[in-house]
Amino acid sequence: MNKNATKVLEIEGLKTYFFTRKGVVKAVDDVSFNLEQGQILGLVGESGAGKSITGFSILGLIDPPGRIVNGRIIFQGENLAAKSEADLVKIRGDQISMVFQDPQTSLDPVFTIGFQIKEALKAHQDISEAQALQRAEGLLRTVGIPSPKQRLREYPHQFSGGMRQRVGIAIAMALDPALIIADEPSTALDVTIQAQVLTLMRRLVHQKNSAMILITHDIALVGQFCDCICVMYAGRLVERGSKEQIIKTPAHPYTQGLIASIPGTQERRRRLRQIPGMMPSLVDLPEGCPFLPRCPKAVEDCSERPVLVDIGRGHQAACFRSQAS
Amino acid sequence: MLGYLLRRILQSIVVLLCVSVVVFSIMYLSGDPVEMLLPPEATQQEVEDLRSYLGLDKPFHIQYLTFLRNALHGDLGKSFVFNKPALSLIVERIPATMELAVCAILLSLIIGLPAGMYAAVKPESWLAKNIMSGSLLGISLPVFWLGIILVLVFSVILGWLPSSGRGQTEAVFGIRLGLLTLDGLKHLILPALTIAVFHLALIVRLVRAGMQEVLLQDFIKFLKAKGLSANKVVYVHALKNILIPVVTITGMQLGHVIAFAVVTESIFAWPGMGKLVIDSIHGLDRPVVLAYLLIVSLMFVFLNFLVDVVYTFLDPRIRLK
Amino acid sequence: MNLSGLREFWEEFRESKSGLFGAALTLFLILAALFAPLISPQNPYDLTQLFLENSNLAPKWALGQFMLGSDGQGRDLYSAIMYGLRVSLYVGLSSTVISAIFGTLMGVLAGYMGGRTDAIIMRIADIQLSFPAILIALVIMSLWGQGLFKIIIAISVVNWVFYARTARGSTLAEREKDYVDSARAVGMTSSAIMLREVLPNIVAPIIVIGTVRVANSIILESTLSFLGLGVPITEPSLGSLIYEGYQVLFSGFWWSSVLPGLALMGIVLGVNLLGDRLRDVLNPRLKR
Numbered sequence: 001m002n003k004n005a006t007k008v009l010e011i012e013g014l015k016t017y018f019f020t021r022k023g024v025v026k027a028v029d030d031v032s033f034n035l036e037q038g039q040i041l042g043l044v045g046e047s048g049a050g051k052s053i054t055g056f057s058i059l060g061l062i063d064p065p066g067r068i069v070n071g072r073i074i075f076q077g078e079n080l081a082a083k084s085e086a087d088l089v090k091i092r093g094d095q096i097s098m099v100f101q102d103p104q105t106s107l108d109p110v111f112t113i114g115f116q117i118k119e120a121l122k123a124h125q126d127i128s129e130a131q132a133l134q135r136a137e138g139l140l141r142t143v144g145i146p147s148p149k150q151r152l153r154e155y156p157h158q159f160s161g162g163m164r165q166r167v168g169i170a171i172a173m174a175l176d177p178a179l180i181i182a183d184e185p186s187t188a189l190d191v192t193i194q195a196q197v198l199t200l201m202r203r204l205v206h207q208k209n210s211a212m213i214l215i216t217h218d219i220a221l222v223g224q225f226c227d228c229i230c231v232m233y234a235g236r237l238v239e240r241g242s243k244e245q246i247i248k249t250p251a252h253p254y255t256q257g258l259i260a261s262i263p264g265t266q267e268r269r270r271r272l273r274q275i276p277g278m279m280p281s282l283v284d285l286p287e288g289c290p291f292l293p294r295c296p297k298a299v300e301d302c303s304e305r306p307v308l309v310d311i312g313r314g315h316q317a318a319c320f321r322s323q324a325s
Numbered sequence: 326m327l328g329y330l331l332r333r334i335l336q337s338i339v340v341l342l343c344v345s346v347v348v349f350s351i352m353y354l355s356g357d358p359v360e361m362l363l364p365p366e367a368t369q370q371e372v373e374d375l376r377s378y379l380g381l382d383k384p385f386h387i388q389y390l391t392f393l394r395n396a397l398h399g400d401l402g403k404s405f406v407f408n409k410p411a412l413s414l415i416v417e418r419i420p421a422t423m424e425l426a427v428c429a430i431l432l433s434l435i436i437g438l439p440a441g442m443y444a445a446v447k448p449e450s451w452l453a454k455n456i457m458s459g460s461l462l463g464i465s466l467p468v469f470w471l472g473i474i475l476v477l478v479f480s481v482i483l484g485w486l487p488s489s490g491r492g493q494t495e496a497v498f499g500i501r502l503g504l505l506t507l508d509g510l511k512h513l514i515l516p517a518l519t520i521a522v523f524h525l526a527l528i529v530r531l532v533r534a535g536m537q538e539v540l541l542q543d544f545i546k547f548l549k550a551k552g553l554s555a556n557k558v559v560y561v562h563a564l565k566n567i568l569i570p571v572v573t574i575t576g577m578q579l580g581h582v583i584a585f586a587v588v589t590e591s592i593f594a595w596p597g598m599g600k601l602v603i604d605s606i607h608g609l610d611r612p613v614v615l616a617y618l619l620i621v622s623l624m625f626v627f628l629n630f631l632v633d634v635v636y637t638f639l640d641p642r643i644r645l646k
Numbered sequence: 647m648n649l650s651g652l653r654e655f656w657e658e659f660r661e662s663k664s665g666l667f668g669a670a671l672t673l674f675l676i677l678a679a680l681f682a683p684l685i686s687p688q689n690p691y692d693l694t695q696l697f698l699e700n701s702n703l704a705p706k707w708a709l710g711q712f713m714l715g716s717d718g719q720g721r722d723l724y725s726a727i728m729y730g731l732r733v734s735l736y737v738g739l740s741s742t743v744i745s746a747i748f749g750t751l752m753g754v755l756a757g758y759m760g761g762r763t764d765a766i767i768m769r770i771a772d773i774q775l776s777f778p779a780i781l782i783a784l785v786i787m788s789l790w791g792q793g794l795f796k797i798i799i800a801i802s803v804v805n806w807v808f809y810a811r812t813a814r815g816s817t818l819a820e821r822e823k824d825y826v827d828s829a830r831a832v833g834m835t836s837s838a839i840m841l842r843e844v845l846p847n848i849v850a851p852i853i854v855i856g857t858v859r860v861a862n863s864i865i866l867e868s869t870l871s872f873l874g875l876g877v878p879i880t881e882p883s884l885g886s887l888i889y890e891g892y893q894v895l896f897s898g899f900w901w902s903s904v905l906p907g908l909a910l911m912g913i914v915l916g917v918n919l920l921g922d923r924l925r926d927v928l929n930p931r932l933k934r
Binding site for chain 3: 587592
């Protein structure tokens with residue numbers, strides 16, 4: 001990691017809780033990580049681990065009954081968590097943008113693609129209709145959609161899933177944001193399209209020298225496309241480090257389990273291993289390590305909640321057993 | 326799209342024919358008008374003469390076909406009471422009823438849309454809760470009683486507004502409208518309001534429910550992530566998305582409004598189709614009742630067709646199939 | 647429909663104050679109507695008890711005769727309202743029951759049989775639905791004449807389509823389920839399957855529609871009676887009372903039209919609140 005590279009994002013101790021009738025859901029519980037320019041950070045974990053909520057928290061898009069309870073989100077020197085809604089509106093789409101998981105439902109079905117792209121542009125820049133149209137065309141071309149002029153006049157339901165996702169990416173990149181949050185951008189797509197979409201995104205990030213957070217449950221994907229990786233479980237960060245560190249030498253038992261369940265990473269003799277059990281409900285989590293019920297390496301100490309500790313050169317894990325392995 | 330339109334037109338014609346058969350059959354089966362038209366001293370011969378004069382001695386299908394043929398020529402029989410063609414009696418009263426109906430619908434939309442949107446966007450506010458209670462009251466109020474209350478308060482007690490009639494009218498393109506005169510407006514307010522309240526309450530509830538549903542959709546979050554202000558999201562995107570059900574319901578309600586005009590016109594002595602048909606029912610003026618039913622059916626079928634067309638036009642998912 | 651299910655239902659139902667209020671109001675008015683002869687100082691149908699010099703007396707607001715005043719015919723308004731409530735409820739509820747039974751059967755038939763049966767039934771329903779309820783009822787009553795039985799039938803004719811449509815939709819969904827297949831495999835006849843297997847499972851949405859339609863039916867009957875096309879004047883419903891009250895409104899005798907209207911609004915509001923709440927509570931069950 002280049003010490004001279006600009007830090008785009010610093011998240012310190014983010015806590016986003018949901019205050020529901022059934023109890024307090026600690027969707028994001030004390031999560032911290034940094035992101036530098038030109039980097040792609042992978043935020044990986046099972047469904048419900050809090051990854052998407054982390055992404056939404058950065059943009060301040062948490063609806064009641066949830067809210068950011070604690071923490072700082074330093075973006076380009078300023079704390080987003082302390083900003084007013086009016087300020088955040090200006091930042092969203094312009095300096096930080098988001099790509100959504102399901103292209104089917106993330107575009108307004110009753111407006112044309114062209115309208116929605118131009119709308120994003122005009123929300124932040126004072127440009128004429130003609131200019132906006134031109135830029136929109138250019139954007140579609142950049143994401144590899146053929147005959148852009150005509151497609152601008154079409155509606156979302158006339159596009160295929162992969163195309164729709166590209167439109168979403170186009171909108172996200174329209175104003176050259178410094179940070180892109182991609183929430184499961186390829187999960188709803190075919191495997192073949194998945195690779196295309198992610199390669200495209202990586203190319204754009206490197207071209208514009210921006211930064212990206214790739215949120216996904218697929219650890220193989222982050223292994224392929226990310227520079228550094230953060231692993232989340234039950235709302236907490238359980239391990240973080242560079243790609244090599246996480247993939248080659250995972251320290252937390254959960255991460256180890258995830259890696260082991262990637263088809264093809266094991267020797268041919270070994271059978272595919274799944275992590276047994278399920279992630280607990282986030283309402284009223286018990287004390288101690290949340291992974292305890294499913295952990296093959298659990299010991300008595302694990303009844304106390306582990307914190308992230310350094311295990312070497314920026315690699316950190318929240319596990320009492322990690323030092324030993 | 327064209328194919329769809331043609332199919333709908335054909336459907337509408339079939340429906341109209343069915344309705345004409347049903348109405349005619351009920352008419353045919355419901356008693357003999359001849360007895361009622363003649364004084365009790367009339368001789369059997371006079372009864373027979375009148376019957377054959379009116380064509381009432383012929384078999385059912387002949388009578389129906391005659392009726393249909395005449396109808397297509399614009400002849401729906403003559404009123405027993407007024408001795409004028411029934412069709413023209415109805416047609417000359419259509420503007421009055423339509424003026425009432427259109428004003429009522431406009432009123433309900435102008436008040437209902439913003440109220441429903443507000444109730445959806447700020448559900449916890451005091452105003453929103455009152456709007457919702459008010460809407461519940463609105464759909465529980467019988468139209469005719471509301472009319473009576475309004476008359477009681479504004480005419481009898483306060484004496485501000487007139488309680489019957491249409492007031493002064495001015496001709497616009499040959500159609501008499503009361504909207505354009507102050508006197509006409511004063512006469513218009515109470516009846517229009519009476520009809521509007523129910524539809525208003527319906528719109529408020531529909532808009533609120535629709536808005537709430539739309540605001541939960543994924544694309545709303547995406548729009549916010551693009552950096553659109555909350556106002557833009559609600560008043561441009563959410564609004565257009567709920568417009569479709571609102572238009573559909575309003576279209577359906579226009580028919581209801583015309584039907585409810587029957588009651589309101591009776592209370593306010595408003596000279597429209599509705600009052601005429603009630604008077605005709607009580608006066609046993611069958612041709613007029615029959616003519617009313619057919620014309621109103623025609624209007625409904627046409628309205629439904631129009632609503633369908635507008636609906637397909639508004640929803641691009643259907644338009645571009 | 648077992649005991650614990652009912653208790654669960656009640657637990658959730660009582661969470662809403664408006665729902666409870668609606669239920670209470672409805673129940674109160676139903677009981678008042680049922681016991682009308684016992685709690686009214688006068689039998690308004692008994693012509694021997696009416697004296698014209700008692701007409702249009704202002705309300706006394708004190709317990710006893712003419713507490714709410716009298717109408718144009720000398721009837722004690724409170725008694726007339728109680729009896730009128732009875733008629734209104736009787737028409738509303740019986741027409742609902744009749745149309746619910748007929749409509750549901752039609753809907754299940756259409757949904758289960760599919761094909762021609764479905765097409766015919768639904769086509770008729772669609773045509774009827776394109777016309778406003780009041781118009782259809784108006785047609786029937788104008789050609790048939792006044793009458794208690796007639797108005798019940800007329801309103802039933804208006805309402806059956808709503809039950810049919812809902813029942814058909816639910817039946818289509820149920821038809822694909824496993825228990826229907828097993829019933830068929832065991833050799834049950836179609837009618838047995840429709841009546842004994844499918845029908846009990848679609849009761850919830852029917853109840854929901856029912857509460858909406860009861861309120862509408864009560865309003866429809868009162869509207870028609872107001873126009874003189876409903877119940878005969880010898881057995882006035884709330885609508886007829888309001889009409890008579892309207893005749894004397896301009897002389898300043900407001901009570902004979904306003905007070906019956908309040909009773910009418912009360913029962914409709916009660917049923918609407920109750921229905922709203924029932925809908926909310928039964929809804930998640932529909933999705934199961």
